[in-house]
Amino acid sequence: MLRLIGRTLAVLSLLFTLWLAWVVVVPVSPPASPYTVSVAQNRTMGQLARTLYADNAIRSQWVMIAISRMMGSDRKLKAGLYQFSGATALWQYLSRFNDGHPDQGSVTIIEGWTFRQFRAALRREDDLRQDTADWSEKRLLAELGLSDGSSEGLFFPSTYYYLPGSSDLELLRRANHTLTQQLQTVWEGRAPDLPYQTPYQLLIMASLIEKETSREEDRAMVASVFVNRLRVGMRLQTDPAVIYGMGERYQGRIGKEGLRRDTPYNTYTRDGLTPTPIALVGRAALDAAAHPAESRALYFVARGDGTTQFTETLDDHNAAVRKYILKKG
Structure with a gap:
């Protein structure tokens, strides 16, 4: 009996080995x-x-x-x-x-990243030739044929494929070209009577929206709040812009001092849009900036569950803050 069992196991083991070889080798x-x-x-x-x-x-x-x-x-x-x-x-x-x-490498650039994060992602690509790694921002802009200003927001987040050994400059050029095309398309199809004079201003607005929310349902309403504030001469008061202006001083919280400290990006101390975008923007944020929801909302606050409460008056906004932020509602 034991001999029969042994033979059976040996046969099963041989069959399994042959099957495994067929699966792996053939x-x-x-x-x-x-x-x-x-x-x-x-x-x-x-x-x-x-x-x-x-x-x-x-x-x-x-x-x-x-x-x-x-x-x-x-x-x-x-x-x-x-x-x-x-x-x-x-x-x-x-x-x-x-x-x-x-055969082709790829790098994925995420919506909401800063240009610094974009360049850091490129430097991590071993198969990409690092021609621009030690270039200044000014030199990089010049090589790309862009004006001597800020590179922030001038590149479209997406997945880019490249041939191993190709230059990071070529990938940057493609990302900029894609952004230019996307922005031009959105600008030409924008809603009428928006408070933007140039496509670049729309790009700035899109970056503020990009950093304020990742919820598809909320983007157009956030855009509406910002547009409504611009129309009535109210400051945008958006924390992501303040954080961007703080740079390396930001350690996880803004605080009252951060809100009072004046920088070109402090939308609590300065009127209008920020001087440049504050992040790389995707198509959804561009579309929201070009087609805000129709509303009279001037305020919004996070409910704490991933959704947002939009309100029209300061009293209603304060009530929402007490309910969702202070938990006193």
Whole structure:
């Protein structure tokens, strides 16, 4: 009996070994040639294996996940585009992903980042040639053919692909060109009678909206509040602008001293828009700045659950502050 069990286990072990070898070693014809796999920032090997399996590019997602964990490659995924020509084995996919050399690298720039954060992200790209890493802002603007001012807000947040060894200057040029196109499109389709004289002023407003809320439902109302304030000569009083003006002095809270300290970006002490954008803006914030909601709201306060309370009068705003901020309502 024991001998029979032993033989059975040996046969099962052999069958499993043969199956595993078939899964790992024998190539599979991909759905297209070349087969392109996009690895986004922070994508896990589990997500990637499920994509390959759904595309019928591998025979088992679980084997791929298990082997990648044993190899440690599940923690080394390099973002970018990987191309595979012809039939490809599972081990070949793992080898490429483990080597971390995509056919095209990629870098994702997030809405609301500052230009400093953008440049820091570029410096982290090992496959990108760092031509501008030690350039001053003035030199960078000159090389891009931009006016000698601020670079803040002049680049569009998105995922950009690049060939390994290409220059970071080229990627910056593409990001600026994309922003210019997006801004021009939004400017040409803007609502009438907005308090902006130039596309750049609309860009500034979009950056304030970008930093005030990430909720799609609230962007147009935040834009409405800011536009209404400009129309009645009221100061914008937006904390993100104050924080931007504080620079490295900001340590997590503004405080009364920060609100009183005058900087070009302190919208509590100065009228109108800030002199430059305060962040990189996405299309949604641009659209909100170009098409504010129709309202008479002049105030808003966070409810504490991710939503926002908008009010028209100071009394109603103070009541909202007591209820949602001071918890006395």
